[in-house]
Amino acid sequence: MDKYDDFGDCYCYPDSTVLKNKLNITDGNILESAEREITQISIGNVHYSQPPYDLKYIQNIHILLFSDLYSWAGEIRTVDISKGGTRFCTVHRIVPEIEKIFRQLEKDHYLNGMSEALLVSKLAEYYGDFNIIHPFREGNGRVQRLFFEHLALYNGYSLDWSRVKSRNDWVQANIDSVLVQNERLETIFQDILIPIGLKNVLYGK
Numbered sequence: 001m002d003k004y005d006d007f008g009d010c011y012c013y014p015d016s017t018v019l020k021n022k023l024n025i026t027d028g029n030i031l032e033s034a035e036r037e038i039t040q041i042s043i044g045n046v047h048y049s050q051p052p053y054d055l056k057y058i059q060n061i062h063i064l065l066f067s068d069l070y071s072w073a074g075e076i077r078t079v080d081i082s083k084g085g086t087r088f089c090t091v092h093r094i095v096p097e098i099e100k101i102f103r104q105l106e107k108d109h110y111l112n113g114m115s116e117a118l119l120v121s122k123l124a125e126y127y128g129d130f131n132i133i134h135p136f137r138e139g140n141g142r143v144q145r146l147f148f149e150h151l152a153l154y155n156g157y158s159l160d161w162s163r164v165k166s167r168n169d170w171v172q173a174n175i176d177s178v179l180v181q182n183e184r185l186e187t188i189f190q191d192i193l194i195p196i197g198l199k200n201v202l203y204g205k
Helices: 028-045 055-066 091-107 116-131 140-154 167-178 183-192
Strands: 157-159 193-195
Touching: 028 055, 055 091, 055 140, 091 116, 116 167, 116 193, 140 157, 140 183, 167 183, 167 193, 183 193
Parallel strands: none
Antiparallel strands: 157 193
């Protein structure tokens, strides 16, 4: 689960950092285990679709992953959040900023037809841009990684996240991207991007 700096907001049980949930779990460790088990199953409901991609696309991924656990699955968060001193996009700017990114992605033809080197660079750039927005109260990382798997598939590649060398490398790459320093993310995407030789395949097939 995402661990944010905020305490006791409207998404949490009173005087707690535990998110309100449909199972009424009030222990954070138990909720984390439940969320992991539920999403391991619900991820099977997430299927690849071709572009165009937009905000509704990632909202639907969030619904498919988390609707069994959270009543607000798929909804844009209504509170500001931060992690490790990094403040993510303020609530009132989430929709316009993410729509701006999707418009630019469309102008880039969803990265189609790029050389592998340019594709790696663009994946890192867009990943950093999406990451700073964090549109949901929980589950942003999983939704974003799934969406980027779809984006890679559209271009004839898969993403093998198991090739990320360490959690620390991943965390630091994301921190760097907040400062628009995408070199670490580029190195990671270069390591995990796998050509599959097929364009426009069905996700999971």
